[in-house]
Amino acid sequence: EADIYQTPRYLVIGTGKKITLECSQTMGHDKMYWYQQDPGMELHLIHYSYGVNSTEKGDLSSESTVSRIRTEHFPLTLESARPSHTSQYLCASSAGQGAKSVGTYEQYFGPGTRLTVT
Amino acid sequence: KNQVEQSPQSLIILEGKNCTLQCNYTVSPFSNLRWYKQDTGRGPVSLTIMTFSENTKSNGRYTATLDADTKQSSLHITASQLSDSASYICVVSDRGSTLGRLYFGRGTQLTVWP
Numbered sequence: 001e002a003d004i005y006q007t008p009r010y011l012v013i014g015t016g017k018k019i020t021l022e023c024s025q026t027m028g029h030d031k032m033y034w035y036q037q038d039p040g041m042e043l044h045l046i047h048y049s050y051g052v053n054s055t056e057k058g059d060l061s062s063e064s065t066v067s068r069i070r071t072e073h074f075p076l077t078l079e080s081a082r083p084s085h086t087s088q089y090l091c092a093s094s095a096g097q098g099a100k101s102v103g104t105y106e107q108y109f110g111p112g113t114r115l116t117v118t
Numbered sequence: 119k120n121q122v123e124q125s126p127q128s129l130i131i132l133e134g135k136n137c138t139l140q141c142n143y144t145v146s147p148f149s150n151l152r153w154y155k156q157d158t159g160r161g162p163v164s165l166t167i168m169t170f171s172e173n174t175k176s177n178g179r180y181t182a183t184l185d186a187d188t189k190q191s192s193l194h195i196t197a198s199q200l201s202d203s204a205s206y207i208c209v210v211s212d213r214g215s216t217l218g219r220l221y222f223g224r225g226t227q228l229t230v231w232p
Contacts, residue, residue, distance in 0.1 A: 004161075040127075040224060040225075040227075041224055042122075042207075042222040042223060042224045042225070043162075043207075043222045044222075045219070045220075059219070090161050090162075091161075092161070106164055106167065107164075107220070108164075109161030109162050109163070110161050111159075111160050111161050112159065112160065112161050114159065
């Protein structure tokens, strides 16, 4: 079992609230990722990081933001939640340093956060 | 356009039976192909990873095959168990960009009945 954790596991929140989804890993991985997944659909990359102070947007446009101040921690923030943000958010990490091909390394996923915005 | 297509979309089998899941991809240039198992409400867990030169790889009752010429892969599950009920996701990585991004299929939802 991978040592990557996400909190909360489930979150129901009203429109307009600010939320932060937490992700942490104890494997010392430099690369971390956030994916969004709707039921029956493929995972979409929304943010990734090569290391501390490095963050990039992924393929799917997202109103969320991320930060990477510590190697083990990669939180995702939504300043003003909307019903369209309702989804499952998965955090992952992988080994490898710098801006090298992430496809070479195994990605380890956290259990996910199921977000519902009412 | 780089894509990963999986079939069938869903599958129901009886406990103890075998099944085969299919994955076709158009990702190029190809780096590797992975199969993940995702239990409901959980994150994906890797089952196998295969590079261009590998055409079969096993992990217990799971056996993955790869035909890089036809760009097809299959995942064979032997003697299915109730715990095999999950979504099985095919993921293909390219090596044509710095990121070496991953392309995800939508998964095959497998249900094993007692």
